[in-house]
Amino acid sequence: MFEKVGWKSEGVTAGYAKQVRDDRLRELRQGGVVTRTQKLTLDQAFEMYCSSHLAATDSERRVRSMYSAVVSPAFGHMYLSQISTRKLQEFVTGLHDVARPATIRHYIGIIKTVYNMMRTWGEYLGPSPVEGVVMPSVDNDRTRFLTQQEAAMLLDELCCRSVDTARIALLSLHTGMRAGEIFALRGENVNMNEGIIHIVDPKSGVSRVAYMSERVRRMMEAIQPVPGQWVFPARHGGQRAEVPDTFERAVADLGLNYGIEDARDKVVFHTLRHTFASWLISEGAAIKAVQELMGHSTIKMTERYAKLAPDKRKDAARLLNMLN
Structure with a gap:
């Protein structure tokens, strides 16, 4: 039995295809039903988003750098359904002493975009945990001007x-x-x-x-x-x-x-x-x-x-x- 999981041009990677295959084998062994949307990690979802929307763009390097440095170590291994609003709020709080408010907002913005795209594509059917996260206020008023x-x-x-x-x-x-x-x-x-x-x-x-x-x-x-x-x-x-x-x-x-x-x-x-x-x-x-x-x-x-x-x-x- 074969199941089509998508095309490479749609952002489907070999790692994601392997995850689907492992899920289906687990279903056969356990007799249960494991849906694809429940077994998509944030890393996999991020890669799908990048491949589809950021590939070869000027912003790809910056977004990938921010994600891999801070977001992925914290949530990349987790399934989308496992990341809660509480965990994201703790993540935001923990960054207060090491990152500026605007930077923290960028990190959460990446996560929000990934969830929104997965929901749009039908890859994730649950709610977005980003909704409800209290974001730090930003004071970006610049005082410097050139002579x-x-x-x-x-x-x-x-x-x-x-x-x-x-x-x-x-x-x-x-x-x-x-x-x-x-x-x-x-x-x-x-x-x-x-x-x-x-x-x-x-x-x-x-x-x-x-x-x-x-x-x-x-x-x-x-x-x-x-x-x-x-x-x-x-x-x-x-x-x-x-x-x-x-x-x-x-x-x-x-x-x-x-x-x-x-x-x-x-x-x-x-x-x-x-x-x-x-x-x-x-x-x-x-x-x-x-x-x-x-x-x-x-x-x-x-x-x-x-x-x-x-x-x-x-x-x-x-x-x-x-x-x-």
């Missing part, structure tokens, strides 16, 4: 290493666009005649426009975006998923993070977006205008930059002197 000199140094360094990375960095610095918004940019979103970039389906859910600086306009003229194609495609075609490692190496070699321990004060790609807003506020731009350019869903998100605004009270006091 004009630092920004110029970084862009020059990137130009020497990778033109694509330098262009991506320039676009974020001069428009405030998020990395994901830049990677999702297609030729039809760039209006050279009007000098604007249409940011479609952003993180906030509300589309907006970005205005090209002269430097960005010259860059776009050199790229010549083609409708229907990615403006900044991945190395092997398709949409980019992550900022090139070149950016991190350039930051390190320039010493921009030397001696800085707090991750919120370190220069990362998102610092360019933060710098864009900081420069605007420092030059006296209205908070409301910056909110719209940044695509912030609430004014509160933009108000954290208010401390950088010029002190208008002194200007008001000078007006009184003019009246005397």
Whole structure:
């Protein structure tokens, strides 16, 4: 008797096929019924998910690294039906002293994604233990922004290493666009005649426009975006998923993070977006205008930059002197 367990292209591995075979032999010996969905370990489920959704993507290495380093040792050997909400909560609590809240959320996010995919594919029929797990709050508000000199140094360094990375960095610095918004940019979103970039389906859910600086306009003229194609495609075609490692190496070699321990004060790609807003506020731009350019869903998100605004009270006091 033969049983088809799936195709390799669907993420089915030799290890998983062996597990199914062992289950069926156990059924014959014991006379019971052991369903496939009850006997799928988290490691097996993760491998199916990676093979189907992450293979050859820019994020595969990062996700696999996080999973194998922390998640797999704790739960990889367990069947999906054995992992409970309580065990996951204990896992989260145990990580508080060794990992940042955002990192812990990433670990749980991987587990959640695997369960969701297995349920969608009918490989697991039970509830997801991730539901109900109390996650640590995240304070990721970054306080670091680049000076004009630092920004110029970084862009020059990137130009020497990778033109694509330098262009991506320039676009974020001069428009405030998020990395994901830049990677999702297609030729039809760039209006050279009007000098604007249409940011479609952003993180906030509300589309907006970005205005090209002269430097960005010259860059776009050199790229010549083609409708229907990615403006900044991945190395092997398709949409980019992550900022090139070149950016991190350039930051390190320039010493921009030397001696800085707090991750919120370190220069990362998102610092360019933060710098864009900081420069605007420092030059006296209205908070409301910056909110719209940044695509912030609430004014509160933009108000954290208010401390950088010029002190208008002194200007008001000078007006009184003019009246005397």
